[in-house]
Amino acid sequence: MQTILVLDRIIMLTLDVFPAGRHGVVDRLELAEEAMRRVAAFGLEPGCRFYLRRAAPLGGPLLLDVGATRFLLRRSLARFIVARVAV
Helix, strand or coil: CCEEEECCCEEEEEHHHCCCCEEEEEEEECCCHHHHHHHHHCCCCCCCEEEEEEECCCCCCEEEEECCEEEEECHHHHCCEEEEECC
C-alpha cells in the first residue's frame, strides 16, 4: 500500500512516503506481532502523534520523534504503518 486519499481532505499515507518535517497521527499498524511489539516499545501505536524529523536518502531509515523518544525506523517496517498528516 502506498497512498490512500480519503474525503474531507484527510490524507492517509504509509510512513515510508510520509513527508519529512511534518507531524502525523498513526491510524493503524499492519505489522506482524513481533514487529508490532518492537514499534510499540517506542510508543508508536494507533492514535499516537509523531514528528517525522528526517528521511534518509536512497531508502534509508526515518528519524521519528514520538513523545520524548527519538528513534530510527527502517523503511521496510514503515511501509506497513498508516498515518495521517496532523493539522
